[in-house]
Amino acid sequence: MFCQVTPRPRNAEATRAAILTAARERFSRESYDDVGMRDIAGDVGVDAALVSRYFGSKEDLFLKVLEHCGDAPDLMDGDRATFGDRVAREAIFGSEHDGQLEHLLVLLRSIGSAKASELVRRTADESFFGPFQAWIGGSDAPVRARLAAAFIMGMEVSRELTGGQTLTREQSENMQARMAAILQDIIDG
Template sequence: MKCNQPIRRRDAAATKSAILCAARTLFARDSYENVGIREIASLAGSDAALVSRYFGSKEELFTAVLSSGERGVDVIGTELEGLPERVGELMFDPDDEGKSMEDILIMLHSGNSPIAGPIVRASIDERFHDPFASVIGGESAKERSQLFGSILLGLSISQQISGDITDCPELREKLKRRLADIIRKAIAPL
């Protein structure tokens, strides 16, 4: 989702989009409890009343923010065949410097919130665990999908903090194969 859309006068769709983008930006910076409707409206160049009009409550806006992110299967694909290799390619793509961490940051900031935590967990299930459980199939597919997601989450956070593991193309290929082996084991039937 691109958040650089200027608000046009009396354009409900642009205003709604600006509010959603402002909320995404602010929830990625701070916890659910520390972000206010007025702050969101201000960043969106809007009025707090419009936030309520378009989204209802702050809780509903938070849900909309999480729902607006990409689903894992939309990025990785829905075919079980070649899934581990696709993950390796995505995670070790040297040209993908713009990996967005917004969704992860939103979840990390608000995952322990009594209000936002259940919304975060439902979003993770809806956008990642459940679709990949369907792709993986079989007994304990949900748990294997959760293990798969945990591996990707850990690697994503590590790469964001530490940078790419290597600039060496040969070592990168070895790491892709190693990650594919780890993913293959994580999603294999128990």
């Protein structure tokens, strides 16, 4: 069966952004091994050769998606003394940067693929854990960085799975205060 692709207006930057968005959406819904360049091209309405021209291989495109998984506000921005409070508030109540679950899903769906899992590990170490550990400082910074990240991701997933906190406002504020204290303790060591 022949599939005709509707031509898009020529705008290289917009097309590149659309391909990247389609790839992120695909990788958040399907495993790395199940996503094909033709699938992504079809989602955007371009030829698969154009996807390859802009991004190279599927591995290169996946790496680019992983780079953009860090579009959420940087954990290290802001005063270190208020780290626990501001990160817990965002994890409990959400923010204008919601959509982090999609980024987490890209990471979680990658676990089943040996190739993608290795890329995620390498990218996470280079782009996130290395800088986060340096920011935390101290001999046990790798441990504290992993604990903080796991706690934050767990709360984000919990919030997204339930469609938001199912607690009263007062209970949510109590949980935010407790999470803030735990996170700050992890960071301060």
